[in-house]
Amino acid sequence: MEIIIWLIISLLFIVSFVGLIFPLIPGILLIWAGFLLYVFTIGENLTIWFWIGMIILTAIIFVADIIANSYFVKRYGGSKWGERMAVLGVIVGAFVTPPFGIIIVPFVAVVVTEYLIQKDGELALKIGAASLVAFLSSTFAKFIMQMIMITWFLISVIF
Numbered sequence: 001m002e003i004i005i006w007l008i009i010s011l012l013f014i015v016s017f018v019g020l021i022f023p024l025i026p027g028i029l030l031i032w033a034g035f036l037l038y039v040f041t042i043g044e045n046l047t048i049w050f051w052i053g054m055i056i057l058t059a060i061i062f063v064a065d066i067i068a069n070s071y072f073v074k075r076y077g078g079s080k081w082g083e084r085m086a087v088l089g090v091i092v093g094a095f096v097t098p099p100f101g102i103i104i105v106p107f108v109a110v111v112v113t114e115y116l117i118q119k120d121g122e123l124a125l126k127i128g129a130a131s132l133v134a135f136l137s138s139t140f141a142k143f144i145m146q147m148i149m150i151t152w153f154l155i156s157v158i159f
Contacts, residue, residue: 005041009034013150020139020146023094023102027142028061031149038157050156054149061145064138072134078110078127079117085109086131107132 012034019027035054039046066087073083089106096105111128115121 002042005037009037012037016146017143020143021102023090027146028058031146032058034150035153038153044157046153046156050152053152057145057149061142064141064145068134068138068141069131072130072137073110073127076127076130077118077123078114078130081117082110082114082127082131085113086134089131090135103132103135106135 093101093105
């Protein structure tokens, strides 16, 4: 039975990375489901430091998109509406030819929004590119955080 539990935990961890490409899949929640499945079925407790670390890393993952998006769009002269459209574009883009929709739709939404606000096509393209960089950098950051969480879990369980 323990082998089946470990297979399910492994599957949860693997599918959590699909959430990086398809934002509708709650990757971080799948990782937590793996942790909790381990604790409640195999029955071994994890240290308080493990849980504190996981809470901190989870918080970082949740704000990674917001911080990266705000930083890059503001840095290149974008407006609050540009920031909002980038976030909305990621959500809508998840439904439009995934995984490419989450790259193309926010870019187009930001470019159109910033062009309408600033009336400068070159600046709008620059801000749109900044939103693309923000998305890619936050996705990379989330990948690293998820790898750290899973590695920490495995080290805690094995040692």
